[in-house]
Amino acid sequence: MKFGVVVFPGSNCDHDTYHVISKVIGQPVDFIWHRQDNLSDYDAIILPGGFAYGDYLRTGAIARFSPVMGAVKQFASRGGIVLGICNGFQILCEAGLLPGALLRNDKLKFVCKHVNIRVETTDTPFTLRCQRGQTLSVPIAHGDGNYFCDEQTLDELRRENRIIFRYSDARGLITPEANPNGSLDSIAGICNRERNVLGLMPHPERASEEILSSADGRIIFYSLADTLAELAKAS
Amino acid sequence: MPSRISIVPRDSSRIEQNRSRMKARVYVTLKPSVLDPQGKAIHHAVEGIGYHGITDVRQGKYFEVAVDGSLSPDEARAEVERIARDVLSNPVIEDYRVELDSSTEA
Numbered sequence: 001m002k003f004g005v006v007v008f009p010g011s012n013c014d015h016d017t018y019h020v021i022s023k024v025i026g027q028p029v030d031f032i033w034h035r036q037d038n039l040s041d042y043d044a045i046i047l048p049g050g051f052a053y054g055d056y057l058r059t060g061a062i063a064r065f066s067p068v069m070g071a072v073k074q075f076a077s078r079g080g081i082v083l084g085i086c087n088g089f090q091i092l093c094e095a096g097l098l099p100g101a102l103l104r105n106d107k108l109k110f111v112c113k114h115v116n117i118r119v120e121t122t123d124t125p126f127t128l129r130c131q132r133g134q135t136l137s138v139p140i141a142h143g144d145g146n147y148f149c150d151e152q153t154l155d156e157l158r159r160e161n162r163i164i165f166r167y168s169d170a171r172g173l174i175t176p177e178a179n180p181n182g183s184l185d186s187i188a189g190i191c192n193r194e195r196n197v198l199g200l201m202p203h204p205e206r207a208s209e210e211i212l213s214s215a216d217g218r219i220i221f222y223s224l225a226d227t228l229a230e231l232a233k234a235s
Numbered sequence: 236m237p238s239r240i241s242i243v244p245r246d247s248s249r250i251e252q253n254r255s256r257m258k259a260r261v262y263v264t265l266k267p268s269v270l271d272p273q274g275k276a277i278h279h280a281v282e283g284i285g286y287h288g289i290t291d292v293r294q295g296k297y298f299e300v301a302v303d304g305s306l307s308p309d310e311a312r313a314e315v316e317r318i319a320r321d322v323l324s325n326p327v328i329e330d331y332r333v334e335l336d337s338s339t340e341a
Contacts, residue, residue, distance in 0.1 A: 058325055065322075094325065101327040108272050148269060148328060182272075 001228035003029040004042040006072070006088075008063050013049035013085065017205045021046075024208050025221045027228075034066040043228045044081040045072055047088025049141070049203055059102060059144045060091035069095055081125055081224060082197040086142055089189070089199030098192055098199045099157070100149030102142075106182025110143040114214065115180050117188045117202055118168040121161050124191055125227035126198045129219050135172045136165075136216035138202040140180060145201040147183035147190075157190055165189035165200055256304035258336040259315040263324045264295040298323055308335060 003021045007014045014031060021029040032039070034052075039045060052063035063069070069091070076082045076097055084092040092098045105111060114137055119130040130136075149157070157163050165188040169178045179186045181201070189200030204217025265271050271293050278292040300318065302311040312335045319331040 057323070061322070061325070093327075099327075101325055103269065103328065104272060106270070106272050108276060150268070150327075182270075 001027065001043045001225070001232050002041060003027055003224075004032040004039060004045045005029060006032045006034060006045060006047050006068055008034045008050065008052035008066060008091075010052045010054055010063075011048050011050035011087070013087075013203065013205060016203075017046055017048045017085070020205045020208045020218065020221055024218055025225050027225055032068060034063070034068045037067040037071045039068075039071045039075045039080070042075070042080070043231065044083065044224055045075055047072070047082070047084040047091050048205075049086035049088060052087055052091060055087070055090075055144075058094065059087065060094035063087075063091045064095040073097065076192070076197050079194065079196055081227065083126060083220075083224065084197075084199040085203060085205065086140075086145075086201055089201055090144065092197060092199045097197050098190060099153045100147055100184075100190070102144050102201070103146040103148050103182075104144050105142070105146050105180075110141075111145070111180050112139070112141040113180070114139045114207075115188075115202060116168050116170050116172075116178065117165040117200075118172045118174065120163050120166055123161060124164055124195050124198060124223075126191070126220050126223050127164060128226060129223040133172055135168055135170060136202075136204075136207075136219070137170075137214040138204050138207045138217045139214075140202045141206075142181070142201055145181040145183065147181075147185075147187040147201075149184065154185060157187075158185075160193060162191050162193070162195075163187055163189075164191050164198060165202070257302045257306075257308065257311050259300040259302060259311065260334045260336060261298040261300060261315065261319045261323055262295060262332045262334075263298070263319070263329050264331070265293060266328055266330055269328045296323070311335060 005017050090102045116135045119134045166186040167179045167188050168174050174186050191198045204220045207214040208218035274292045274294040315333050324331040
């Protein structure tokens with residue numbers, strides 16, 4: 001099993017993500033330059049945080065035209081595991097791999113702090129090691145994390161159990177105060193209908209070691225590693 | 236990891252021939268259903284300064300797109316419409332409007 005971390009011009013969480021996969025959960029991982037258009041060597045692709053192409057025009061708007069994104073779409077359509085973190089989430093939405101869009105934070109401020117997110121379902125390759133209702137303390141660092149979609153899409157996300165993380169307080173209560181950016185329905189992360197593509201605004205890779213004040217985020221990477229191990233066994 | 240940039244040598248006669256003949260204006264605006272906290276902040280500021288009678292401000296984006304003379308006005312409009320739809324706007328949150336400025340035609 002092998003992870004790939006895509007590097008766009010302007011990615012800045014690529015090394016953190018690579019570090020967590022290689023050193024914390026101990027799995028093989030490569031950097032993938034955004035001009036690469038073949039992902040056949042990989043079992044899971046991560047689009048890391050940052051400001052790809054300076055986030056000019058809109059966040060993720062230029063990055064989605066990178067050669068690698070055609071390959072990511074193909075990879076995802078064949079059931080490959082794709083995780084978008086922060087800017088990676090924004091790129092997945094722009095690319096149409098996830099519904100909705102990330103708007104400017106409602107208070108217009110770049111918010112950089114630890115928040116709590118509640119795990120809404122364990123029925124994904126990204127959360128299978130979690131408990132439903134468990135809260136994770138993970139940092140956010142974004143100016144455009146205000147999740148938005150139309151009502152029909154929101155109904156669909158709810159009905160299909162595709163809201164994976166919601167901003168909550170430390171006890172797991174969803175309150176307006178715990179919502180750091182105005183996201184619709186306190187949404188912090190969603191997946192696609194097939195459940196193999198997940199995007200979330202918080203940074204689990206920045207909270208995967210005790211020395212960083214929280215190691216809650218690594219359960220997502222461990223879940224992924226478990227999924228890949230299962231897939232490898234099955235094939 | 237450096238990206239490769241190719242420099243195309245300039246051919247002045249070609250540039251002359253393809254000199255921009257038309258300009259298109261593209262307006263990208265948030266859909267009415269999408270909240271616009273930036274517009275709201277501007278509105279508050281405008282009121283605070285003392286301007287009267289302003290009921291709302293919505294912020295959008297404006298693009299000037301130069302089109303070379305090899306395209307007819309209809310083709311140019313169609314091309315810019317495509318760019319506006321596929322690149323300049325995000326259909327989830329934004330609408331766009333294209334105006335072709337024929338006054339810059341030679």
